[in-house]
Amino acid sequence: AQSVTQPDIHITVSEGASLELRCNYSYGATPYLFWYVQSPGQGLQLLLKYFSGDTLVQGIKGFEAEFKRSQSSFNLRKPSVHWSDAAEYFCAVGTSNDYKLSFGAGTTVTVRA
């Protein structure tokens, strides 16, 4: 079964600084990988996804993520954060033959002025 680890529980970043959130997955074959964002009191919104092809994936809100098979990682990045990026971020893994999506424990991002 697939699983996801997000090593960082909480990250604080200054507005305008860069952000990188780590995600490691465990799965034998090529996984389907996702990043979701959850703003306070809201549902989860899909930021970006990787199924195959180019390992650098562009998403919404200026986010990008890079799939590195050798490191079993799918880290999320943003060059310059805005106060509105303060939220909970979830990495998730799925497979081509499974309906289930497994989520990491999430990383809370705080943006300071």
Add this chain to the structure above:
Amino acid sequence: DTAVSQTPKYLVTQMGNDKSIKCEQNLGHDTMYWYKQDSKKFLKIMFSYNNKELIINETVPNRFSPKSPDKAHLNLHINSLELGDSAVYFCASSRGTGGGYTFGSGTRLTVV
């Protein structure tokens, strides 16, 4: 038009009561899900229906019963509510396998 809508958004009820949460999607997806998010924000799948057929049934107390009258609707009924059932319940939908869910905005259930 909201893609995946859940009602109610908030639900406060006493222990021992029975309650239902409704979910509807207008995306034409064939699969719907219920996830539970606990106080530590951990998301765990509970159930999934594909074209009205139950395909995922994780280790959930049998007080929880999903119902899918058609592929656009998935409801969750909970009997004899307990304090530990307090959580945010998310409905989601997808087209086929592989993930890529669209989530509803959640129902915050508080059992007192």
